[in-house]
Each structure stands twice: as C-alpha cells, then as structure tokens.
Amino acid sequence: MDEAGLGVPVAAGDGELWSRAAAGDQHAFTELFERHAQAVWNHAYRLTGSWSAAEDLTSNTFLIAWRKRRDVTLVHDSALPWLYTVAGNLARSEHRGASRRLRLLRRLPEPRAVSDHADSVAEQLDGEARLRSVLDAVRNLPRAQRQVVELCLLGDLSTADAAALLEVAEVTVRSHLSRARAHLRALLEEK
Secondary structure (H helix, E strand, O other): OOOOOOOOOOOOOHHHHHHHHHOOOHHHHHHHHHHHHHHHHHHHHHHHOOHHHHHHHHHHHHHHHHHOOOOOOOEOOEOHHHHHHHHHHHHHHHHHHHHHHHHHHHHOOOOOOOOOHHHHHHHHOHHHHHHHHHHHHHHOOOHHHHHHHHHHHHOOOOHHHHHHHHOOOHHHHHHHHHHHHHHHHHHHHHO
C-alpha cells in the first residue's frame, strides 16, 4: 500500500495491527509492542517511581495484551488507552501485594541493623522520593479522580480519549482532573 500512489508506505493503524494480531499474526503484535513499549514503560515508571518495577509492569502489560488480544476493543484506533489501563491495574495490584508483604514483615522480629551503601544512595535521590510522595497522594485520591489522573496526567491521554475509555462525558473527566489537582496540591503542600 502507498499513500496517493506516491510509493510511500502507509503505516498500519493500531486497529488494523490489533486485528491481525488477534488472528495470530505475531509480526503485527511485535509492531504494536515496538510502537507502544516506551510509552507504556514511561507510564509505568510514573505510576511506580521505579525503573525495575516499570520494566516488570511493561512486560506484564504486553503479556496480558497478547493473551487478551481477541477480546480487546480499542478506543479511537489506539491501543494506548487500553495498555495504560492494564498497566495501572497491575501497578495497583502490585502496590496492594507489596503492602500486604510489608505488614507481614512488620510482624517479624527486628533484625540487627547493618548499614548499606545502597541505602545512603537512595536517600540522596530526592527526585525519586518526591515522585513517590506524589504517587502516594495519587493513590489516596477518590477512585474516579485517580483514574483520570493516571490516564490524563500520568498517561498523557487526551480528556476525550479518557472519557471514551471510562465511558463518561468529557466534561466529567475535566471536572475530576480539576478536583484531583486541587486535592493533590493540598496534600503535597502539607508534606
């Protein structure tokens, strides 16, 4: 295929690639992966504040995408909203699991403290600490506000795409964003 007979190949849209992948075309899925992996990793990093967690979430997101490729409906011919939603759900599940493990660890007797160079390096990384405090504040938002923050602010989706994905009016998404920003500002000023 070419654009207007000029010999310039036209890149297949996400919808076409997803349909081909659903039919078993691994090359189409590979193209989707290559097209969106960096954006999904960036979104996962903004959700977790951790490079390694972002890598794990990205891998798991695309694993789920492959497994569910026949059941997915794309929004506006883009796979990103769905991929961002999967990454967000995985991040929340991991956070809940980590919280449970931490509660269990707190029940164990305190081990003798051994200083670790990694701890001193971690304390110097103010940027990551700030990101984690923002992510904690986002996690404490009401569900609807958290969803639009994750999709629009952390995921860089337009309010129209987020509204379509969440099946609400675009004005509702804008309203949730406005309230979430005010809420986050208040929470972060307290710290």
